[in-house]
Amino acid sequence: MLMIADLHGALALCLHDEGRGVGGLLHLKFMGGTGRPSDVTDNTLSSVLVVLDKFKRAVLGNAARRDEVQARILAHALPPTDAGEPSASLVDLIQADLADGKIACGSQTMRRTEGVRVCFQPFEGRVWIRGPNDLRSAGRAHHSVG
Numbered sequence: 001m002l003m004i005a006d007l008h009g010a011l012a013l014c015l016h017d018e019g020r021g022v023g024g025l026l027h028l029k030f031m032g033g034t035g036r037p038s039d040v041t042d043n044t045l046s047s048v049l050v051v052l053d054k055f056k057r058a059v060l061g062n063a064a065r066r067d068e069v070q071a072r073i074l075a076h077a078l079p080p081t082d083a084g085e086p087s088a089s090l091v092d093l094i095q096a097d098l099a100d101g102k103i104a105c106g107s108q109t110m111r112r113t114e115g116v117r118v119c120f121q122p123f124e125g126r127v128w129i130r131g132p133n134d135l136r137s138a139g140r141a142h143h144s145v146g
């Protein structure tokens with residue numbers, strides 16, 4: 001199985017339990033109307049934490065060994081401007097939540113005008129990124145995987 005998320009002002013959280021060979025991909029809006037990463041507000045905090053908790057339970061269940069779980073966050077935002085960046089973004093919030101649960105998490109934020117496509121094989125935990133010129137060929141691969 002291949003999971004794909006097109007990122008343009010969004011992020012993908014790829015979660016993989018190596019011991020059980022399962023995984024999942026969560027796709028969330030990352031960018032505000034300004035083209036910068038959104039500020040984490042109380043509203044964002046509560047709604048994202050509920051979705052994140054449900055996602056982790058759906059993928060990992062209650063019995064997952066946290067030392068066998070790996071996470072990776074890939075985010076897309078527009079290139080920086082002169083305007084100030086938020087002190088804490090959604091990536092920071094998710095990383096803190098995962099750290100509280102003893103889940104190792106790496107992250108990468110891509111700052112570019114064109115979007116990217118994240119491809120994730122949940123059973124093996126493989127993640128790769130395709131650029132805008134590769135979007136059409138990755139779409140065909142997704143359909144052929146079934």
